[in-house]
Amino acid sequence: MHSLLIVLVPLLMGAASPEKTGQAASTAPPAQASPAVGTATPEAAATQVPAVTPAVTPAVTPAATATAAPAATETETATLAPTETPPQAATPAATTTETAGKDPWYTLYRGTRFGMGLDVGAPAGAGLVGIFRPWKCLRANAGLAYDVVGFGIRGGLSFVPWHWAVSPSLNLDFGHFFSGDASMFVSNPTPTQKSLLKQATFDFISPQIGLEFGSQRRFAFYVRGGVTYIGNMSFAAKDVVQEFNEQTDDGDPWGGEGNLAFRALSPSFSLGFNLFLD
Amino acid sequence: MRTATHIASAVLASLALSGCFAEVEDPSLTYTHRLPDNGQMFEGVQASPLELIVFNLRGGSTQFTVDLGDQDFLKPKQEAGPVTLESTLILNRATLTMSNESAGASFEGIDELRLHQLAEGTNCSAGPCVAPSCQEIATYDRARDGQADTEVTLRGSSLNMVELLQGGQLILCVVGRGTPPSVDWSADATLDMSIKAHASFP
Numbered sequence: 001m002h003s004l005l006i007v008l009v010p011l012l013m014g015a016a017s018p019e020k021t022g023q024a025a026s027t028a029p030p031a032q033a034s035p036a037v038g039t040a041t042p043e044a045a046a047t048q049v050p051a052v053t054p055a056v057t058p059a060v061t062p063a064a065t066a067t068a069a070p071a072a073t074e075t076e077t078a079t080l081a082p083t084e085t086p087p088q089a090a091t092p093a094a095t096t097t098e099t100a101g102k103d104p105w106y107t108l109y110r111g112t113r114f115g116m117g118l119d120v121g122a123p124a125g126a127g128l129v130g131i132f133r134p135w136k137c138l139r140a141n142a143g144l145a146y147d148v149v150g151f152g153i154r155g156g157l158s159f160v161p162w163h164w165a166v167s168p169s170l171n172l173d174f175g176h177f178f179s180g181d182a183s184m185f186v187s188n189p190t191p192t193q194k195s196l197l198k199q200a201t202f203d204f205i206s207p208q209i210g211l212e213f214g215s216q217r218r219f220a221f222y223v224r225g226g227v228t229y230i231g232n233m234s235f236a237a238k239d240v241v242q243e244f245n246e247q248t249d250d251g252d253p254w255g256g257e258g259n260l261a262f263r264a265l266s267p268s269f270s271l272g273f274n275l276f277l278d
Numbered sequence: 279m280r281t282a283t284h285i286a287s288a289v290l291a292s293l294a295l296s297g298c299f300a301e302v303e304d305p306s307l308t309y310t311h312r313l314p315d316n317g318q319m320f321e322g323v324q325a326s327p328l329e330l331i332v333f334n335l336r337g338g339s340t341q342f343t344v345d346l347g348d349q350d351f352l353k354p355k356q357e358a359g360p361v362t363l364e365s366t367l368i369l370n371r372a373t374l375t376m377s378n379e380s381a382g383a384s385f386e387g388i389d390e391l392r393l394h395q396l397a398e399g400t401n402c403s404a405g406p407c408v409a410p411s412c413q414e415i416a417t418y419d420r421a422r423d424g425q426a427d428t429e430v431t432l433r434g435s436s437l438n439m440v441e442l443l444q445g446g447q448l449i450l451c452v453v454g455r456g457t458p459p460s461v462d463w464s465a466d467a468t469l470d471m472s473i474k475a476h477a478s479f480p
Contacts, residue, residue, distance in 0.1 A: 237304075244307070244346075244347060256308050258304055258305050261305075264300035265298045
C-alpha cells in the first residue's frame with residue numbers, strides 16, 4: 001500500500017519524476033541568471049532550446065507553446081508569458097521551481113532504485129530476490145528461497161542509514177517454505193519417520209545486522225548476523241501417534257488430533273551481494 | 279565507522295547470549311487403557327457408600343501401566359556440551375468412560391476420584407499417597423466438578439511426569455470414594471497429555 005502511495009502521489013500532484021525535477025532545478029538558475037534567454041549556458045541552452053524557441057519566435061503556434069510549457073523555467077515563463085504564453089502554462093512551471101528547492105518526503109530516491117540480490121546463509125538457506133529502493137536509506141526485497149529441503153518465498157526490509165564504502169545495515173527478513181522432505185537428515189528412516197518428516201513446511205523471521213562493502217549505487221557485498229525464529233512447523237498427528245505406537249508393546253494405545261509443533265530461535269548468518277541495475 | 283562496528287559487535291554478542299532454543303511440542307496426545315486390563319469386568323457393588331476405596335473390586339485392578347516407549351526426548355534434564363535438553367510430560371486430564379459392555383453402569387455415585395503414580399514395587403492401596411512412593415497426578419471432586427455420569431473427568435495437576443518415568447513407563451492407580459456402579463462394568467481410562475522437549479543453548 002505504501003509503495004503504491006509513493007508512486008501515485010507524485011503523479012496525482014502533477015509533479016515530474018525525481019530525475020526530471022532535479023533536472024529542472026539544475027537548469028533553472030542559469031536561465032534566471034541570463035537576462036537574454038538565447039545566451040544561456042550551454043547546458044541550459046541544450047535543455048531549454050526546444051522550450052524557449054517557440055516562445056521567442058514571433059510566429060508561435062499553439063502546439064509549440066503547449067509542448068514548451070512543462071519544461072520551461074519560471075524565468076522564461078514569467079518573462080514571456082504575458083505576451084506570448086497562454087496563462088495556464090505558467091502554473092506547472094511555477095510548481096516545478098517551488099518543489100525543486102526541497103523534495104517532498106514522498107519523492108523517490110534519485111539513484112539506482114531497482115536491483116537484484118543473491119545470498120546464502122543458515123538456517124534460512126539461499127535466496128534470489130528483486131530489490132526496490134524507494135528511499136536512499138530503505139530497501140525492500142522479495143523473491144525465492146531454497147533451503148536444501150524445499151523451496152519457499154521470502155521478503156524483507158533493509159535500513160542502510162549511510163552510503164559509505166563500508167555501510168552498516170539493519171535487516172528484517174521473513175518467509176515461508178512450502179514443502180520439503182526433511183527425512184533426508186535421518187539415517188535409515190522408518191516408513192513412519194519418512195511420513196512424519198516429509199512435509200517440513202515452516203515460517204521464519206530473521207532480524208540481522210550487517211556490513212555492506214562496495215558501492216550502494218551498483219554492487220555491494222555483505223555479511224550479516226543475527227537470529228532466526230522458525231515457527232509454524234508442524235507434523236501430522238497421525239504420524240506422531242503411529243511413531244509412538246510402534247515403540248510400545250501394548251497394542252495401539254496412542255491417539256490424538258493435535259499436531260506436533262516445532263519452533264526454534266537460533267543464531268543466523270548470511271552473506272551475499274546486491275546488484276543495482278536502474 | 280568504528281562506532282558502527284562496535285555497535286554491531288555489541289548487538290551480535292547480545293543476540294548470541296540471548297538464549298536460543300529449539301523445541302518440539304504436542305499439546306494433546308492421548309493414551310487409552312481398558313480397565314480392568316485382564317479382559318474381565320469389575321463386579322457391581324450393592325452396598326452403601328464406601329470410604330476411600332481401590333477399584334480392585336472383584337474382577338480386576340485399577341492399577342495399570344502406561345508404556346511410553348524408549349523415547350530419547352522423554353528423559354529428565356540432560357546436558358550435552360553447551361546444549362541443555364529438558365522435557366515435560368504434563369497430564370492435561372484423565373477420563374474414565376464406561377465401555378459399551380457396561381450397560382446401565384455409571385459413575386453417578388462417585389464423590390471423589392484420584393489418579394496416583396506409583397513408584398516401582400509399590401502397589402495400589404487405599405492408604406495415603408505420600409511422595410516419593412506415590413504422587414497424585416489428577417483428581418475429580420463431585421462438589422467441584424459436578425456429578426459424573428457414564429464418563430468422569432479428572433483434572434491434571436501440572437506435575438511433570440517425565441521425572442516419574444521408570445524405564446519409559448508410568449505405573450498408575452485409580453482410587454475413589456463414593457458408591458461404585460451397582461452392575462458389572464469396565465471403563466476406558468484415557469490420559470490426555472502434553473509433551474514438550476526443549477533444547478536451549480548456550
